[in-house]
Amino acid sequence: MSKDFGQLLVEGKNVVKDFPISSTTIQTPMMRAINDVSFKMYKSRGLAVVGESGSGKSTTAKMIAKMYAPSGGTIEYKGRDIQEISSRKDLMHYREGVQMVWQDPFGSLNPTRNIFHHIARPLLIHKKVSPGNKKELQERVYDLLEQVGLVPPQATAEKYPHQLSGGQRQRVNLARNIAVGAEVVLADEPTSMLDVSIRAGVLNLMEEMKFEKQMSLLYITHDIATARYIAEDLSVMYVGHMVEWGDTDDVIANPQHPYTQLLVSAVPDPKKSIHDQLAGNKGEIPLWTPVSAGCPFAGRCTHAMDKCKEQLPGVTKLADNHFVRCYLHES
Template sequence: MAKDVLIEIKNLKKTFTKKTGNIFRRKITHVHAVNNVSLEINKGEILGIIGESGCGKTTTARMIMRLMKESSGDIIFDGTNLSKLNDAQTNKMRKKMQMIFQDPYDTLNPGMRILDIIMEPLNAHEKGLSYEEKVVRVQDAVEAIDLKPAEDFIYRYPHQLSGGQRQRVAIARAIILEPLFIAADEPTSMLDVSVRAGILNALLSLKKKMGLTMMFITHDLSTASYMCDRIAVMYQGRVVEIGPTKKIIHNPSHPYTKALVSVVADLNYFIENKESIILDGEVDATIVHEGCPFVSRCPHQESSCHSHPPELEKIENQHYVSCHCHLDINDQKLPVSL
């Protein structure tokens, strides 16, 4: 593992088993939520994860955070293989990584004051601190995320804050233990557009001040292009393209990434040319594909796309794509000015 890598994910898989039907006709289906993902997250970078609903973004983050165990594969965090830790060791490791969720309503206990909500991780992991010291730490975290003065906010309950303020409280709670890594799972998608930029900028400034490494999950390519150093594009549980943000935006090479970019860059162009960009269809994670998982929606498919899955292949410095026919479609004109 290179010394500038904080997290290395190797061949990560998560399969959920679903039972449907009744006792006479039991049907078991397997959902391949994450299917052989390998990637690295460098120290101090923001890696964006984008892709449509159900492609495995949250499941990947939850496995890194140890909120869920992988079916197979390895996650190496700061030199430690998380899959090999026992419960006590995992609990210790949790201090170094925190997650911010999409909906602050879900994550903040409505019956607790903001002070007590943010203090909870300190109570669990910093038992040597006095109550007064913990209050100071809470105040510092709250002010670091621009809820100032802290005393105006910490004695309130979640329902006495706006949605944007609640998400700032969730962020303060995530940074209180000074973690190395934060996974932010669509942290602004439930918020009013007017407060989104404030939250994004606050995350960027915290990242700089604290030297944080982040995984930033979003559906929105323009948010990813604003926030992220590199972007990984997921489709049906796999990473289909990964590279520096500028290369993903200006030289998208997987047909799915091209579709994502063109829909944001010029909606009219996308609507007029949809048939040649992406075919209609939905993600079905219960299907095991012999060939490329994108084949049923790809307008450029050739015979090899049906016979075997493409590997992630290096196409330029730091830029990888998993597509049999990316060379043939590279000259396809698309509007790519985000």
């Protein structure tokens, strides 16, 4: 991405992640979950990562969150390799700046603690309120609940997670992000387990947080339609590879990789006939390893050539902020 989008907060450079495959042999075989992935995240800007299950979306987020260490390449936060962050003080500072929002709002809250506890705990751990000042703590908790639309805050604070809806629980999680002053929020399919009727409210709140709190948002989803709603930039992943990325509107309106075209064609459209064929072949998703070669989508691509199965295509720049890995677009 060559445009100046403001302050760069997170940058992944040629990131690789391998996982061992269970085996009885002496040499443990490896599965490559992420292969040569690069990305940038800017303040007050959203990056959506789209792809089907097993494409490496969540693994990418977990590496940014330091839950997994990259097998190759680097991930930098404000210009510093996050693998160099190891002291307790530095880790606490990193946890303040980079926060996760989990897919399951039902499992991310302690059922034995009330909502006041869930908001107060990060404030106390990260010393965002004066020690022992109960009045200040209470006022801050109530203020955070109001910011995420959980009103009246006094009544919400006394409730337990099972007394809230899925959308309300996800708002509690977002309030915890705001509480510590997070600059980067990694949202792993935050609305996929919510009722359709309340998804828009959570997405609207995240959009407001992005601008009002100047957050950088990583939005992981399998739904390319919601990606357009919340993110300025879009990356399409397939079997651990970023196959197309750039300006969200441009990528969706003018998809150039066959896999992106398949995703876009699968979005429900009342103008389309139910008999229209999707733009791709049926086939198994390949198991990628460090010795695998070629384009991972070659087995399902209607345009596949011999070289597609032999070597991974290079990056082709289609516009100022639109890139693709596909031999169909190499000059």
